[in-house]
Amino acid sequence: MRILLLGAYGFIGLAVARRLQQAGHDIVGFGRDLDLGQRLAPDLTWTGTDLSRLSSEASWQPYLDGIDAVVNAAGALQDGARDQLAASQQRAISALIAACEARGIRTFIQISVPGADPAAKIAFLRTKGEADSALQRSALDWIILKPGLVIGANAYGGTALLRMIAAFPLVQVLAFGKSRVQTVAVDDLADAVDACLAGEVPKRATFDLLAAEPHTLRDLILKLRRWLGLPTPTATFDLPAPMASGLARLADLAGWFGWRSPLRSSALDILSRGIVGDPTPWREATGRDLVELDVLLSRLPSTRQERIFARSQLVLPGLVLTLASFWLLSGLIGLWQWREAVAILPPSISHGLAASFVILGSLADIAIGIGFLFRRWLIRAALAAIAVSLVYLAAGTVLAPSLWGDPLGPLVKILPATALAVAVMAIAEER
Template sequence: MQVLVAGGTGFIGSYLCRELLDRGHEVTALARSAEGAPEGVDVAVGDVTDPETLDEAVAGHDAVVNLVALSPLFEPSGGNEMHDRVHRAGTENLLRAAEEAGADRFLQMSALGADPDGDTAYIRAKGAAETAVRASDLDWTIFRPSVVFGDGGEFVSFTTRLKELFAPGVPVYPLPGGGRTRFQPIHVEDLAPMLADGVEKDEHVGETYEVGGPEELTLREITDLVYEAEGTGISILPLPMPMAKLGLTVLGAIPGFPMGPDQYRSLKFDNTTDDNDIGAFGVDEDDLTTLGEYLGVA
């Protein structure tokens, strides 16, 4: 199968490209730069926000995977309207190119809680993108993962970045809401084979899968694991959510500050699956890597 992976030089994309190569597929990574592609992967230079760059890149491919995404953890450069430009409009551009090129399959990376009427720009844009995918003429599959961790990912470093933003130079860590927001981290090496199955197998056509790791952890528990792995002690100071909202609203107005009100809103709801769909890929939770195992502090 000829597979185009949009975002194929990124964190998840590089793992998926290698997985597809190992399965005998011909893989092309669509990216804004030719740098960073895994060995054996062709590169097509293009941008999902620029439709004119997509037609030639998509031509000749049987399947298209859309992994292009902006992080929900930080406010994007250019403001929150970039979420709509990249996630909703970018997906629509890629769908059009895939349909016109005669591709058969389309795999969309979405997010838990994706909803066109959601609470954050990221969630709304992801929800609108899902709507476009379902309305297409392609055989589609949608994945909604919880946060993904692994070598090259940003989630683990996110906790230390928060410390640098809120309490630099002091041994106290003020966590919004005391860090009660729950996550279900999934290791990228566990996720990539599921994505590859989604590309290959007809049984996954027309399905939306919520996938997460083997355990639910609060942000506080994740923070403790990360600092334990670094051999650093940390004292958690619960930061009331109203204070977090005020602080992020004020700080978010400062040019260059990487967080804002949307990040506060995202911490108000859990990032966990209602029913972990990993079983659809023949996977059991005991087969998955925990965050503690990855960090070496299991």
């Protein structure tokens, strides 16, 4: 079959694409960033746009030519600068369902989530539930899969969050440690989608897709810590709810700057209520048991790269805020004390030229600092920081070489700031 796969370069989508390709299907990957899709899966056919733009049946028609089935593996956790849940997870998917009915595309596999309900208070669960309900009201041959916490060799979203928490140094900090969580291997989820398309699963049915054994969040994180090969923590304790809520509010604020932090309030709300379901209907319908967490972790690679990823995700927010603060303060102080800065430059430079150099440099510093705060500008801000730092070093060496011997080290301190920008560029990739 020729299958339109929404969210094909995501954590789940990539695994599904690979499994369906192995089964002989022709996959058309749908995503917002086609360049990213081509890099991650160059052997797929790619199409797409921002889902929030596809709010009508007619808007979907160009994407359905030659399509035999649709699999929806797309999803966003929370509203922010880059995501509008009502538009992308409810209106767009409802319009796609109507378009499939109009085109005679019968098969639609929806990857949802336990707890999805049109009446849910959490927007992520509510919009997923509204899309599920629209599909259930349709005349299509639909199947809704509701996977638990999806775990695989790759990591994104909730899986990345738990690895990040597990990498906390010395002690193990938790939130909602008593919450119950059931997991599912991403490969089991991909196999389930393949089974649905192969006609091995009853149609017009909803299935929780998760291993039978629940774990407390505390036990799950400690298992991940052991799997990563990290030292046993000297102590384990839960963050007080107000502190966890405060961190979530900061992460929510970062969301409006384009940062999809896994610490946002929706993620913590979902973890606090638990991720549980009933695997019995799936087992009875298919005869398949899903791999338990301990077996899954024993099969996954646990190498230096997994440890470095977990630790880098833990420190990345602090690195970005440090760079943003450094450049913003550098620029603001330069504007505030521009006369003192001009006095450092050699008298051979005219006062007007020196003042222009100081003011323009300060404005450039402020622009770089602001750039570090926005996710979409991060790499460009880091490149600008490196370039401007090299200009400052060259100019300082030529115009005021005595600064190299200054006990406060104004030129020497540019070197670690430049190295920090390089480090952020190296670990800032989202997928």
